[in-house]
Each structure stands twice: as structure tokens, then as C-alpha cells.
Amino acid sequence: MNATPLDLLIADDEPIARQRLAALAEELGHRVVAEAGHAGEAEQALGRCQPDALLLDIDMPGESGLELAARLHKPYPELTVILVTAHDRFPLEAFEAGVRDYVLKPVRRERLEQALQRAVQQKQGRPQTVPNEVHITVGRREERVPLERVDIFIAEGGYVMARSARLAGFVDARLRDLEALYGPALLRVHRGCLAVKTSIKGVENLGPTDNRLLFHDDLDPMPISRRQLPRVREYLRNGS
Template identity: 35%
Template sequence: MIELGVLIVDDEPLARARLARQLGKLEHCELLGEAADAVEALEQVERLDPDLVLLDIEMPGDNGLQLARRLSQMDSPPALIFCTAHDEFALPAFATAAVGYLLKPVSAADLAAAVDKAVQLNRSQRKLAGLPATPTVPAAARRRIHAVSRLGVELLDVGEIRCFIADSKYVVAHHGRGETVLDESLRDLEAEFAGLFVRVHRGALVAAQHVRALHREEGGYRVELDGVGVRPAVSRRMLGQVKALLAEMA
């Protein structure tokens, strides 16, 4: 069973090739892609949604520590294992919540141990994020959301909202009457409405009780919701949870 999708970020092709060979011998891992710098890495993280990033520190442009800080600010960030030739960066590296710090040349045993730790964390995260069969609104959560637009103040009943989709600096709430732009973050909405809305992708939360079907389309899976035409993308690492939710609601 594949449990971790992995992205390798290193500006040295030989270092990437060595890590790729070692990963190929480990269970529970799938190499999703490679990147040579921070810009390419960010694009790959958004597109591939990896569970784990193997990250060098010294690279052209933003270094690995700077990239790690940017990744940590994302909703549902991947786990990080630093793979570097420099031992002096260990303290700031672990300040980014890295799960491992390996010195080059990385040994197969050290990589396996660090990856195993990431696997255990991933299992724990999935367990904590288990999807309930009968979602309820948390007692402290709002029943209505205030949205300010050119038309004035709009009140959205939370029960009408089918999904929240991240769009640049804003979040778009999709409901039966259309779309409404919110000046809120997915992370805050997920925390407030835990149990009612569930994450299916780094950029999408859906109303659990309105999930109707899961469709495999070109480029991946999308979830069908009643009452709206939008079909949010489902990331590879959230796919199992969405399938479990549909099974419980059947």
C-alpha cells in the first residue's frame, strides 16, 4: 500500500538520482516528481500535492530553509526531510517542523528510518482527520457568514454552502445561489467548521453531507456535490478519506 507521495528538491541531478534509487527500494513510497529549485518546487507541490518533500538546503535562489518556511504557511503542508551536506543548519531546519535532517551522502538506512517516521505521522494525521458519517456544526461555529462585496453585506447560511475553494488571496464559497468571495482563509474555515466541512484538496473544503459521488476524470478525481455545478478536485492523499465518507453515507 502506497502511503507517501514524495517530491525530491535538489539542484544536483546526481543527488536527486541517488535519492530516487533509494526511495524505489522502500515500501509505502511513490516518487511523484523532482525539482531543481524553490520556484519549481512550489509549482510541483501545488500540482502534485506530495505527502513528503526531501529537501536540499543550498540551492540557487531561495534556499531550502526559505522554501520550507513558505511550505509551512500552506494549508495542509507536506512533511519535510532535509538532505544536505551542511550540519550547521540542523537547528533552524527543525524550527520548520521537519521530521528529519540527513547528511549527504544519505545512507539507505538513515533515509528508511526518516521515511518510516513520516509514514507514522501520516497515519496519525489521517486518523485525526477521519470523516464522520453524520457531520454536525460545531457548537462555537457561526451559523451565518458575513461577506462584504460591491453589493453590500451578504449573509450566507452555512447550511447552504457546498464548498469553499481557494482562489489566490481569497476563498470562494459555492452555494445554490451562486458564488461569494470571502476574505477568509481555508485554514481558519477548516478549523471552525471541523466535522461539517472536510478537506479534499489543499485548495478545497466540501460540505460532507452534500457529497454525492466521486468521479475519475482526466488529470485525477473530482467530487460531485448536490446543488452546485462545481466539482472540486480531490488530491491523491485525500482520496481514501473521500471514498470512506461515501461508503459510510451509502
């Protein structure tokens, strides 16, 4: 049972999806104080119930979840908006709309728990913590290893691998999940790769469009996309 339960509003146009989400949230010790099938109902419920967090679907009749989140950002600055969606192409746009976190469908209990725990920390006025371990599968073994032992998370053949010069294992998560969970500790290198910031040594330029990320433990250099190169260079210059 959660020591600090949240009052939750669930907004999703699919009743079955709302029921499953409500059941998971209640298993985790939180209270579902209202449900809504579209943006208008969600906005009415906000004024009536004053929830701590809004679990919000993107695709609903009429106004989308992202449009609603953008409108709610100013009048409800204390509200934690958690996007619950089957789409994984919206994160940047979502955060610009004031979304604090997102959970991909089908919703996994442990991922929802992480998102709601962050909302609890926000409610308590505590800084959000970044986990310092990652769960990986190596052969027949499942292990928790310190994040600092990982250089990159890379999508390969439908799976996500955690890699360093001395480590290679599968991660049961999408890159978007990892970005949401470990965000401040990671840097996107290209569409299919996230690097752990503490592992980065520098950048090697091999040609006008060929830039490679270098690692302290001498893992093979990783190509950097042209789109992500400015962010990588900004991190190397300023550490942010």
C-alpha cells in the first residue's frame, strides 16, 4: 500500500482501458476519484474533484489529450499530467504541453508505479530521483546493475540492449520507457540509441557527416545523427 496515496483522474475514451488503469492504480494504493471519456468531461471533473494527477490518453473524441494538457498547464500548475498512450512519437511535444511523464500502452504495472511515484515526489515537494540501477537479462540470468556500468541502450532487431565494453544484456523496456525513467542521466545519440552521460568521453569527426561518440571504457564508437549532434556537443561543452 502506498504511504502517500494520490487522487487520480483517468481520461480515456475506452471504458476497458479506464477499468484496467484504475485497477492497477488502486493495486498500487492510489485512489481513482473520477473518470472521463473525453476532454470536456475531464475538465469538468478537474474542477469538481481536484485530483493530484491526471492519467490522460492522447486519442479521444474531439480535443486530443495533448491539446487538453497544453490548456491545463497554466490554470492547474500543481496537477501532474501523465500521458498514457499507445504512441511513442509524441514525447517532446508532450513535455512542451506540460506533461510530466508518460506510460506506453499496454500499461505495465511497474512502469505505472514509477510514474506515480514521481507524482508523489512532486506532491511532497521533493526533487524527483533517478534510479541508479537497471534490470537486464544476460543469458539465463537476470541482474540489477548500476546505471554507470552501462554505456548505451540500443534498439536492435526488435529488442533493446544495454551495452558497455564489458556488458551486454537485454532490457525489458522500449527506449522511450528508459528515456522517461532515466531521462536526466541519458543523452539521445540517434533514433535507436541512448547514451549514459557519465560514459561519454568525446566526439570523433571522421568526415563531414560522420561523427562518432567515444566512451571512457573504449566501447566501439557510436554514430551520432546529424539531428542529435548539436545536443551532444552542448553536453560536452556545458554538461547539460
